[in-house]
Amino acid sequence: MNNVFKALNDKTRRDILELLKQEDMTAGQIADHFNFSKPTISHHLDLLKQAELLTSVKKGQFVFYSLNTTVMDELLKWMLQFTADTLPLKKKITPRYEGK
Amino acid sequence: MNNVFKALNDKTRRDILELLKQEDMTAGQIADHFNFSKPTISHHLDLLKQAELLTSVKKGQFVFYSLNTTVMDELLKWMLQFTADTLPLKKKITPRYEGK
DNA sequence: TATTTATATTGAGAAAAATAAAAATATATC
DNA sequence: GATATATTTTTATTTTTCTCAATATAAATA
Numbered sequence: 245m246n247n248v249f250k251a252l253n254d255k256t257r258r259d260i261l262e263l264l265k266q267e268d269m270t271a272g273q274i275a276d277h278f279n280f281s282k283p284t285i286s287h288h289l290d291l292l293k294q295a296e297l298l299t300s301v302k303k304g305q306f307v308f309y310s311l312n313t314t315v316m317d318e319l320l321k322w323m324l325q326f327t328a329d330t331l332p333l334k335k336k337i338t339p340r341y342e343g344k
Numbered sequence: 345m346n347n348v349f350k351a352l353n354d355k356t357r358r359d360i361l362e363l364l365k366q367e368d369m370t371a372g373q374i375a376d377h378f379n380f381s382k383p384t385i386s387h388h389l390d391l392l393k394q395a396e397l398l399t400s401v402k403k404g405q406f407v408f409y410s411l412n413t414t415v416m417d418e419l420l421k422w423m424l425q426f427t428a429d430t431l432p433l434k435k436k437i438t439p440r441y442e443g444k
Numbered sequence: 445t446a447t448t449t450a451t452a453t454t455g456a457g458a459a460a461a462a463t464a465a466a467a468a469t470a471t472a473t474c
Numbered sequence: 475g476a477t478a479t480a481t482t483t484t485t486a487t488t489t490t491t492c493t494c495a496a497t498a499t500a501a502a503t504a
Contacts, residue, residue, distance in 0.1 A: 250353050283482085283483095286481055324420070327413055350490095380493090384493070386454085406500095
C-alpha cells in the first residue's frame with residue numbers, strides 16, 4: 245500500500261500513467277515525452293512497477309509498458325471508506341464542547 | 345494534488361485518518377495511539393492539514409481534528425480514469441508485435 | 445493575581461530515505 | 475563487430491522523519 249502512494253507522489257510518474265492510459269509504449273517512447281534522462285525515466289518506471297501500477301513485456305530490444313488497473317481498483321476501495329457517503333455513522337464529538 | 349499523495353505516503357498518517365473515521369479527536373488523544381512523541385504526531389497532523397485531508401478546531405486548550413472528505417472525493421475522481429471500466433477505448437499496441 | 449499544570453506547536457539538528465544523472469553494463473538487432 | 479535500446483550501479487544532493495528543547499496558550503489553583 246505504501247508503495248502505491250510513494251509511486252503516485254510524483255508528477256512525472258503520474259504523467260507517465262496518463263500517457264499509458266492511451267496506449268502502451270516503450271521505455272524510450274516514454275522518455276521522449278520528458279526532459280529527464282533515460283536512466284531517470286527508467287528509475288521512475290521501476291518504481292511504478294514495484295507498486296504494480298505498470299506491467300512490462302520485453303519484445304526484442306524494446307520493453308513495452310502497460311497500465312495495470314487492478315492496484316488502482318484496490319486503492320479506490322480503500323479510499324471509499326473516507327468519502328462522505330461512507331461515513332454517516334461518525335460520532336461527532338466536537339459539538340459537545342461548543343458550549344464554552 | 346501532489347500534497348495529497350505526499351500526505352498519504354506514510355503509514356502513520358494513514359492510520360491517523362482511519363482513527364478519525366470513527367470520531368473526532370484531540371491531538372493528544374491521537375498521539376496516545378502511537379509510539380511516537382507528540383511533536384512527531386503534531387508534524388504528521390500538520391502535513392495532513394496542508395493536504396486538506398483534515399480540519400482542526402481549537403476548543404479551549406484542546407485542538408480537535410476531523411476528517412475532511414472533500415479531497416478524498418477529488419482524488420477518487422482522478423483515480424477513476426485509471427480503472428478498468430474507464431479504459432475500454434485503449435489502443436493495445438503490444439499484440440501487434442507478438443508475432444516475433 | 446500570580447503560579448502551577450495541561451495541551452499543543454515550533455524549531456534545531458541528526459539519521460534515514462528519496463531523487464536525479466553520469467558512467468558502466470546487459471541484451472538484441474543489423 | 476557495430477549500433478540501438480534499456481537497465482544497473484555509483485555518487486551527490488535533497489527531502490523526510492524523528493526527537494529534544496523551547497515556546498505559546500489555556501485552565502486550575504493557591
